Amino acid sequence: MELLFVSLLSFFVLLVSFSLQLLFYKNKANLSSGLSLPPGNTGWPIIGESYHLLSAGWNGHPEKFIFDRLAKYSSNIFKTSIFGESTAVFCGAACNKFLFSNENKLVQAWWPDSVNKIFPSSEQTSSKEEAIKMRKMLPNFLKPEALQRYIGIMDGIARKHFETGWDNKAEVLVFPLAKTYTFWIACRLFVSVEEPSQVATLLEPFSAIASGIISVPIDLPGTPFHKAIKSSIKVKEMLDKIIKQRKIDLAQGKASKTQDILSHMLLTSDENGSFMGDSEIADKILGLLIGGHDTASSACAFVVKYLAELPAIYDGVYKEQMEIAKSKAPGELLKWEDIQKMKYSWNVACEVLRLAPPLQGSFREVLTDFSYNGFSIPKGWKIYWTANSTHRNSDVFPEPLKFDPSRFEGSGPAPYTFVPFGGGPRMCPGKEYARLEILVFMHNLVKRYRWEKLIPDENIVVNPMPVPAKGLPVRLFPHPSQA
Template identity: 80%
Template structure:
């Protein structure tokens, strides 16, 4: 037995040495960015992830910016050789060269959780979606949904917040944004129907970016099971919608589902039912997770900063007083919420739900004098500018005035990404966050029950205990 393990160890060492020799030989002569790749296979992934778990995701980036380069450094993440681009110059380069020098990259687990897209790839499917979504998410289209969002918000606060002394914010924020996504994307608004989807969606979201081991008990296995369950439910909704559209019981503009079913590609071809289900699945995941994190941190910062709360309260109450009894919020009301949106932007700067994203090099190219080999993964980090004192003076200070006038310099404030891959749901997120803020401050003041609650990032920032607060309703 000892001989067997000794042989196994020898083989492992040889494999590692051969791999290192191959990598060194392959990149010999190339002027690679400074940095280190850490352990074989694992690379620096554990340190990259653990700084997030400890609540300081920017530490991984800033430690290496200080040690190696403020523009670009090399590392190894998720089993891939990677370069991390830092600062506005790095953001501008990546956002400007989308589908020229770089393209989006996701771990293999994403394609496996969305299997009906396997005949193409998640990248190609994402490009198709980006052509389709702007028509739905542009301001003219979103104007139709402000009243719907207001109605859902009223129901949400009536059932989840009112007549309660204490609440835990993050689960409630998730409930609100998921309810909205179900209503706006597929016209499902019955709370029981929404609740049926909620648990499988949480399993799917937590296992989507994970080690792709499909064994019972693993997050990845649970994500695949959950996606199959939701896909089946969505196909039933899609079949019924087709009938309703044909019979005139549903309208072409009522939600994203109708829009998808009635939109053909350049060849006049319509999407198959399973593909539509996959797209809706992806939108429901992306359409509520990030916004729920943003709403939670709005509550956190307004609890900590009474003077900022007062500014938001004053603005929102002026709007509330201008409405007739029972009159819903409209697009003009949203445009009046300027200070509230500056506050929300400062929240997104300090706690960006999207910490960064990966790209893949389509060809060899140079950046800042360094060679980036074809196939390398490239990571950009929101925190490399958001928390950089050279970009935002006193970066840890909460200051909504940073967003007055023309606002921050280009490519420095990137919570929604940028360039062709700018989040298509940016305006949708703006409206839902502002509607949430309106109903929150109109009803309550509040205080945090855990003054120094830890923040963890996995992969989005969330308070470790979900942000429990004590509510103080406004006196009528």
């Protein structure tokens, strides 16, 4: 046993030594070629600084990884190594503008290998091609006319959700309920699934998928990556059954091409007349279900958190929403005009998104060598931009930890500083969709209850989105009309 230990230790030392030599020669090659790389540290061989990035989120302070290095290097661009990739981290509004303006020119979308393993069809084409394909497909379902039709559906689901999950309960766990609400809406609008038990069965594996998408891609039992792969397989098996049944329903005239995104995918060919296969459609739907509920559920949960902590802010939202509620006939669902009246509520939601952005940042791949701010960024490197580099920057938002919805009055924050949905050609196409479901959630929530947090100083974990560590338990106090 001792000999085995010594042998393993020797192998590890050799591996580290080899990696260090490789790193030395790589840096030497960069210097000899005259490149002026950004300042920074690539961390440990192979794993780089991935653990430091992830652990900052696990400890509830994802901005720490960024701000510690900004202070250390006195530069708004620094180099690191994340997920085995040489990476330049771009921080601040000017960097955001540069990246968003050069999409598909100098940079293109990129995700770690973990994403390709969880969404296998994305390995068949480039991330750029995938993005173009989806952005051609989504507008019909996310354009204003379609969104206006969704409001009544969202409000109807919200009412059922609060009746079954919140009403007549003294205490509830907010975050799981918020996930149920946003996932229920996504299932209804994307694949026409709305039966609560079927929605719950589909939802169960999704937490593991979200945690594993941005993780160290080690496929061993017990790792987040392994759990994500297993869960994605389980979800796609369920989606495959839904797809096969939909084909039958379309053939028999029981379903229509325009009823949801699934039907559209099944019946729409590309410019070459080719249709997507069932496996590719399952991957796309899986991605849409993740994107269509995870970010909004995080935002909804943090709305509850901040409204519990800030009674004056709650009172402002309550006043606005009750004026809308009193203007409605009994049983009448929300309409587009009602959403347009929720200006203060949306300012509050935006401040929530500033302090707890569901999208912490994202990656780009460098398409060609370029220089920016005096630094050379080599082709093939990855770039990581982060929302918190502006959201929590006191030069951009004075007193950045203070909750202040007035930041969004008038013309609002300066361009490229408030980026919870990204920006440029890659801005999240579901931004308006998310706005609707967040506001519908707020409307149904505050007209029913006040509440208080049961864990005053509950920790926040970012993995990969901010989540209350204990699920945000609250005690409910129904308004007299709801009691």
